[in-house]
Amino acid sequence: MDFEKPLPVATATSKPFWEALTRHEVQIQQCADCQAWIYYPRAFCPECLSPKLEWKQISGKGTLYSFTIARRPTAPFWADEVPQLIVVVELDEGPRLTSTLCNVEEGDIRVGMRLQPVFDDVSGKDVTLLRYEAE
Ligand SMILES: [Zn+2]
Structure with missing residues (x-):
């Protein structure tokens, strides 16, 4: 039997992560208020609940x-x-x-x-x- 593999479906929140991968870059979010690094992609910082999350390129x-x-x-x-x-x-x-x-x-x-x-x-x-x- 042949199965088509499920693939990630980008959401509004995760879209920058998936788009960066197509450019062979890794980007994750960093909180502009407390500097926490965040993965998986979210709308609010899990440390301080700030909505000010910025996408940053990492290695x-x-x-x-x-x-x-x-x-x-x-x-x-x-x-x-x-x-x-x-x-x-x-x-x-x-x-x-x-x-x-x-x-x-x-x-x-x-x-x-x-x-x-x-x-x-x-x-x-x-x-x-x-x-x-x-x-
Ligand atoms: Zn924070």
């Missing part, structure tokens, strides 16, 4: 905070991607995001390892996924 680099190896597909859409290396990346700015690792052997994965972004342009779609590989 996207970080460290591996946690991971799991999915040997069975977590949904039919990812049956062709197992084993899927699902990771939580702690960005150098502090926020954590969920992603997948590529170009890394399973045995080389270590919590705390340095990671850098991989911009995965989805063929035929105007969408770029943020994945990670060893720095």
